[in-house]
Amino acid sequence: MQQVTQVFRPDPAPSRLKYRMERLMLTPLFRFALRVGLPFALGLGGASWYFSVEANRAAVMDALLGLQEQVQSRPEFAVSQMSIDGAGPGVTAAVREAMALQLPLSSFDLDLDALRARIGTLDAVKSVALRIRQGGVLQVDVVERVPVVLWRSGTGLEMLDDSGARVGPAASRTDRPDLPVIAGTGARDHVSEALALLTAAAPLEGRLRGLERIGERRWDVVLDRGQRILLPETDAVQALERAMAMDGAVDMLSRDIAAVDLRLAQRPTLRLSAMASQEYWRIKAMETGDQRQ
Numbered sequence: 228m229q230q231v232t233q234v235f236r237p238d239p240a241p242s243r244l245k246y247r248m249e250r251l252m253l254t255p256l257f258r259f260a261l262r263v264g265l266p267f268a269l270g271l272g273g274a275s276w277y278f279s280v281e282a283n284r285a286a287v288m289d290a291l292l293g294l295q296e297q298v299q300s301r302p303e304f305a306v307s308q309m310s311i312d313g314a315g316p317g318v319t320a321a322v323r324e325a326m327a328l329q330l331p332l333s334s335f336d337l338d339l340d341a342l343r344a345r346i347g348t349l350d351a352v353k354s355v356a357l358r359i360r361q362g363g364v365l366q367v368d369v370v371e372r373v374p375v376v377l378w379r380s381g382t383g384l385e386m387l388d389d390s391g392a393r394v395g396p397a398a399s400r401t402d403r404p405d406l407p408v409i410a411g412t413g414a415r416d417h418v419s420e421a422l423a424l425l426t427a428a429a430p431l432e433g434r435l436r437g438l439e440r441i442g443e444r445r446w447d448v449v450l451d452r453g454q455r456i457l458l459p460e461t462d463a464v465q466a467l468e469r470a471m472a473m474d475g476a477v478d479m480l481s482r483d484i485a486a487v488d489l490r491l492a493q494r495p496t497l498r499l500s501a502m503a504s505q506e507y508w509r510i511k512a513m514e515t516g517d518q519r520q
Contacts, residue, residue, distance in 0.1 A: 307331040314369040411440030
């Protein structure tokens with residue numbers, strides 16, 4: 228009797244676990260989690276464990292600081308010179324003193340905003356710009372305030388620019404004979420008006436001594452020989468121009484007059500000097516026959 232040999236062939240169908248794994252691998256979210264999320268989680272966990280040790284943290288920080296110092300100390304980042312343009316010798320020295328820099332320095336150690344603010348506190352500096360030029364040069368471009376008047380205050384003479392900002396002190400009037408003088412409380416707040424009045428008073432340039440702010444409300448034009456032109460609170464420039472026209476017509480200010488009062492536009496008043504007033508009343512008395520004069 229012939230013996231039959233039974234041959235067992237493996238089942239080609241996948242197992243249930245393998246089937247499920249293949250189905251999961253077809254899911255985009257699972258593939259992303261397996262390829263990205265799992266390595267990231269492992270790396271984060273390893274880094275967290277490593278930096279949980281104080282010695283490891285200190286070693287990494289020291290290495291980073293050393294690398295930073297090596298980069299910042301390279302010659303191409305060094306600032307070894309400083310150039311200041313737009314300022315006179317006195318302001319240049321003040322700017323250098325205010326900056327107080329010990330060159331050479333790394334450009335990473337320069338706080339340009341802080342330096343700009345420090346220079347801006349100087350009275351004589353209107354604006355400043357800072358930048359680092361090629362070749363390791365710190366370029367400082369300064370715009371100085373230009374003094375236009377001398378202000379005589381309770382503390383002495385001070386130079387002011389056209390906005391009334393302080394430029395610096397003046398030891399005496401002879402230090403800046405080219406600048407007109409203004410005086411009085413609040414005068415520095417009305418420099419633009421004072422300049423307009425000085426322009427209108429140009430015909431009196433040889434006799435003009437300055438302007439005085441009275442009661443923080445109005446101006447007096449001060450001339451030599453103690454003469455004054457009292458201006459109104461409003462339209463002071465127009466009133467002064469009328470006074471200049473009157474002086475040009477009748478040579479008014481060359482007479483023995485102490486003051487020209489223009490505070491009332493409808494009634495300008497001339498105030499005689501003490502000697503002229505006495506002479507006037509003497510003549511008046513002679514005309515009226517009053518011998519007591």
